[in-house]
Amino acid sequence: MTELLYQTDSYTKEFDANIISVLLAERAVILDRTAFYPGGGGQPCDFGTLTVAGVTYPVAKVKKQGDDVLHFLGGDLSLPSVGSPSRGTLDWARRYELMRTHTALHVLCGTVFRDYGALVTGGDMEPLKGRMDFEFETMRGELVREIEAAVNREAAQSREVRVKILPREEAFQIPDLIRTKINLLPEGIMQVRTVEIVGLDLQADGGTHVHNTNEVGIIRVVDYKSKGAINKRLYIEIE
Numbered sequence: 001m002t003e004l005l006y007q008t009d010s011y012t013k014e015f016d017a018n019i020i021s022v023l024l025a026e027r028a029v030i031l032d033r034t035a036f037y038p039g040g041g042g043q044p045c046d047f048g049t050l051t052v053a054g055v056t057y058p059v060a061k062v063k064k065q066g067d068d069v070l071h072f073l074g075g076d077l078s079l080p081s082v083g084s085p086s087r088g089t090l091d092w093a094r095r096y097e098l099m100r101t102h103t104a105l106h107v108l109c110g111t112v113f114r115d116y117g118a119l120v121t122g123g124d125m126e127p128l129k130g131r132m133d134f135e136f137e138t139m140r141g142e143l144v145r146e147i148e149a150a151v152n153r154e155a156a157q158s159r160e161v162r163v164k165i166l167p168r169e170e171a172f173q174i175p176d177l178i179r180t181k182i183n184l185l186p187e188g189i190m191q192v193r194t195v196e197i198v199g200l201d202l203q204a205d206g207g208t209h210v211h212n213t214n215e216v217g218i219i220r221v222v223d224y225k226s227k228g229a230i231n232k233r234l235y236i237e238i239e
């Protein structure tokens with residue numbers, strides 16, 4: 001089982017951990033704790049390096065498997081052994097761009113729901129770019145400009161972003177969480193992580209976010225597309 005450091009502190013860039021398992025065929029190691037985000041909820045996984053006994057391996061991919069996080073080591077150096085102390089270092093430039101992008105998408109989601117009552121049906125991101133699908137019947141250029149102005153006003157409000165881990169029962173009492181389909185969470189999950197942009201948006205979410213919307217930057221809504229009668233897709237870029 002891997003302790004997920006990124007869940008409680010998304011700003012951890014370097015960390016020490018022990019290797020608890022080595023998967024030779026996959027060239028992957030499982031650590032007892034990690035700050036590497038394994039991907040999920042539209043946010044891609046982190047990259048970086050893992051240094052063990054003076055040898056630095058590229059971390060080429062990270063994936064969650066049950067309660068473990070697998071770190072796939074690139075290159076062809078022989079793999080480290082179980083029990084070795086290691087130091088993980090994130091590609092922080094990429095991760096921080098993803099944090100800004102992820103928070104920007106929540107600002108978008110919260111603003112569009114507040115102003116138009118439109119629910120999100122999906123989303124995806126890469127560093128400084130993202131898209132989000134809404135249940136929205138009509139979308140046109142003027143509306144896109146209006147949404148863009150509103151999201152930038154919200155981001156500029158310096159709204160705090162708060163992360164909490166709540167018991168399932170408590171989370172299910174929060175009416176705002178229902179609209180982000182918290183009711184679809186598998187029954188076995190006893191704790192729910194919530195990400196709140198204070199005064200704007202509250203979601204059950206596993207991703208990494210900035211502490212304050214003033215870190216996001218300028219949000220551009222660069223395109224929009226119809227994905228069926230009631231689904232509209234907005235594309236954003238962050239400057």
Ligand SMILES: [Zn+2]
Pocket residue numbers: 041102106203205206207
């Ligand atoms: Zn999210």
